[in-house]
Amino acid sequence: MSTPTLKIENLHVAIEGKEIVKGFNLEINGGEIHAVMGPNGTGKSTLASALMGHPKYEITEGTVLFEGQDLLEMEVDERARAGLFLAMQYPSEISGVTNADFLRTAINARREEGDEIPLMKFIKTLDKKMETLDMGEEFAQRYLNEGFSGGEKKRNEILQLMMLEPKLAVLDEIDSGLDIDALKVVAKGVNEMRSPHFGCLIITHYQRMLNYIKPDKVHVMMQGRIVKSGGPELAERLEAEGYDGLKKELGIEDETVNQEA
Numbered sequence: 001m002s003t004p005t006l007k008i009e010n011l012h013v014a015i016e017g018k019e020i021v022k023g024f025n026l027e028i029n030g031g032e033i034h035a036v037m038g039p040n041g042t043g044k045s046t047l048a049s050a051l052m053g054h055p056k057y058e059i060t061e062g063t064v065l066f067e068g069q070d071l072l073e074m075e076v077d078e079r080a081r082a083g084l085f086l087a088m089q090y091p092s093e094i095s096g097v098t099n100a101d102f103l104r105t106a107i108n109a110r111r112e113e114g115d116e117i118p119l120m121k122f123i124k125t126l127d128k129k130m131e132t133l134d135m136g137e138e139f140a141q142r143y144l145n146e147g148f149s150g151g152e153k154k155r156n157e158i159l160q161l162m163m164l165e166p167k168l169a170v171l172d173e174i175d176s177g178l179d180i181d182a183l184k185v186v187a188k189g190v191n192e193m194r195s196p197h198f199g200c201l202i203i204t205h206y207q208r209m210l211n212y213i214k215p216d217k218v219h220v221m222m223q224g225r226i227v228k229s230g231g232p233e234l235a236e237r238l239e240a241e242g243y244d245g246l247k248k249e250l251g252i253e254d255e256t257v258n259q260e261a
């Protein structure tokens with residue numbers, strides 16, 4: 001057996017003292033695409049941010065191994081250099097830094113000193129990937145995400161994914177705010193990445209993305225942990241029944257919103 005790409009065991013994450021992720025377990029082996037689905041507020045984005053090492057998210061219990069290494073001991077930039085990638089639900093804008101410069105810097109930061117990507121090779125690759133994503137040439141020279149529409153930001157996240165070629169990508173709500181054409185384009189980008197060396201965790205509220213990117217496994221997250229796992233048929237069931245059917249079956253009560261607030 002080879003080492004799993006990602007192995008999360010009994011992960012607990014708190015924000016400002018409040019536990020949000022409560023005993024999360026997941027194992028992704030090389031080349032697998034997993035989907036984590038769940039209602040809003042169940043801790044999906046918290047999980048993603050914790051994996052990337054966002055300082056606001058406190059790991060109170062559990063372990064995360066990335067290719068056998070203790071991920072939680074690694075600094076944020078180390079995680080990125082080790083091949084972890086996060087496409088954020090709300091990508092940030094950086095004024096004054098062009099998309100192309102940002103990408104080249106990010107690629108080179110992941111390479112050894114003296115082994116920087118040759119400029120021509122970079123431009124060629126960028127052109128090709130942008131074409132795949134139906135992005136106009138002008139996007140290379142625009143400031144990072146500044147003035148981008150919601151859909152353009154999501155495409156741009158996938159452009160980063162395709163340029164950086166991580167070993168594992170966590171895509172948080174990459175489908176939100178996309179019309180059907182943009183959704184297909186985003187899915188095409190992710191599908192093009194598929195290989196035995198690329199694992200992917202797709203976090204989504206809706207099933208529709210999974211019509212275009214077929215996951216190997218689907219997990220339902222509620223109240224901070226996985227409550228059910230299955231194949232693509234589980235996502236289809238959720239689409240048909242919503243989350244309520246599953247809640248009833250599993251005897252999960254709705255949480256009182258903002259009890260402590």
Ligand SMILES: Nc1ncnc2c1ncn2[C@@H]1O[C@H](COP(=O)(O)OP(=O)(O)O)[C@@H](O)[C@H]1O
Nearest residue numbers: 015016020039040041042043044045046047056
């Ligand atoms: N930065 C934060 N500060 C305080 N509370 C937060 C923060 N981020 C998330 N939360 C709370 O954690 C819970 C889970 O949020 P989130 O992980 O964004 O859920 P999901 O992505 O599943 O919709 C929510 O109750 C949310 O209000």
Ligand SMILES: [Mg+2]
Nearest residue numbers: 044045089173
């Ligand atoms: Mg979220």
